[in-house]
Amino acid sequence: MSAPGDDSESAQSLELTRIEADAFFYTVFEYLGYDFRDYSDASRNRRLLRFVQRNSLGSISEAQGKVLRDADLLSAFLSAMTVNVTEMFRDPQVFGKIREALVPRLGTYPRIRVWVAGCSTGEEAYSMAILLAESGLLERSTIYATDIDAESLRAAKSAIYPADAMITATRNYQASGGMRPFSEWYVAKYDRCILSPELRPHIEFFSHNLATDNVFGEFHLIMCRNVFIYFEDSLQRRAELLFWQSLANFGTLAIGTREALTDAGGTLFTPLDRKQGLYVKKQNDHVRA
Ligand SMILES: C[S@@+](CC[C@H](N)C(=O)[O-])C[C@H]1O[C@@H](n2cnc3c(N)ncnc32)[C@H](O)[C@@H]1O
Structure with a gap:
């Protein structure tokens, strides 16, 4: 059973994730030139969170510092952000x-x-x-x-x-x-x-x-x-x-x-x-x- 206030807490945490994610993507664009700022929010932020979890990074902010310094992590981040599904003679x-x-x-x-x-x-x-x-x-x-x-x-x-x-x-x-x-x-x-x-x-x-x-x-x-x-x-x-x-x-x-x-x-x-x-x-x- 959810306690009163849970809804507003989860709304707040979502809002924080959005703010952190916006800061992350802004930095990645400013320093590395990869521009995800105008990608659809929901799937972009979901992918970012999955990348953070899979690479055992504590938070989006931690990921931000590391992606800027570590070329391998940057490459993993770019792969995590893109959906590569395709096939020959698709459609x-x-x-x-x-x-x-x-x-x-x-x-x-x-x-x-x-x-x-x-x-x-x-x-x-x-x-x-x-x-x-x-x-x-x-x-x-x-x-x-x-x-x-x-x-x-x-x-x-x-x-x-x-x-x-x-x-x-x-x-x-x-x-x-x-x-x-x-x-x-x-x-x-x-x-x-x-x-x-x-x-x-x-x-x-x-x-x-x-x-x-x-x-x-x-x-x-x-x-x-x-x-x-x-x-x-x-x-x-x-x-x-x-x-x-x-x-x-x-x-x-x-x-x-x-x-x-x-x-x-x-x-x-x-x-x-x-x-x-x-x-x-x-x-x-x-x-x-
Ligand atoms: C779902 S695949 C589509 C593959 C193929 N065109 C097809 O229809 O089967 C989407 C591709 O778009 C690429 N992509 C995403 N953002 C891009 C960008 N800003 N510039 C160039 N390619 C991008 C991804 O890396 C991914 O390989």
Whole structure:
């Protein structure tokens, strides 16, 4: 049975956690440049508390001092803050639509540049590489795949995945309209699979932070799926403008099928297929950096 006053005590302790967490994220941004200030509060603070517990840190304030001084702890913190769930040909209909509606246009460019933002452990980037290879376009394509999580990027570069992930990958690939036996795209060894060496030279994995970094090239297709769900609207707006600036004329932006643009009035993008999260860059002379 709860004693009178318990409710206000727990409300007070929640408020203290919020204040400590805000101070923590402010410091991490000021001193290290990692900006989580505009991530959705509830899941961000829950992850921070879990990180504090798992690393036997007494409090958020203690974690703050240690993360600033200890590079390994910082790396563990960044991994704890990011959700890395992904799979090859995730949401197969999206890849089906890309094959059907975008590949013919991509084929008209002498060099094709794709940016996969928030690539996690790389599955989405390799899926695009397979799709482009099967469309005869991989030789003239480069896929720039970026994330803030160094551990995920390391895994992505290795192109090695657990063998059982290939079951879902095969199912998704087929549902996306893939026609070959998917096993042609990897070699199995014990409980691991390594993806075809044909793919890797066309993908560049590197760190890029959507909260703080800027334009680094011009792309025909940008995929940023299942990343906005962790952002507050202000941060998502920043990323949307960054993508608009980074797209070539008539370039396409792919967002998650359960996500929506904050640009509801359609000043930056026109829907190509809203259900599959595909939008085309609008030519808009009045939009400025
Ligand atoms: C759920 S995964 C999505 C992976 C893949 N795009 C997909 O849809 O399967 C979200 C990824 O976004 C990355 N991320 C989170 N905040 C980011 C930021 N500010 N800049 C770049 N990537 C970020 C995380 O590290 C994580 O790998």
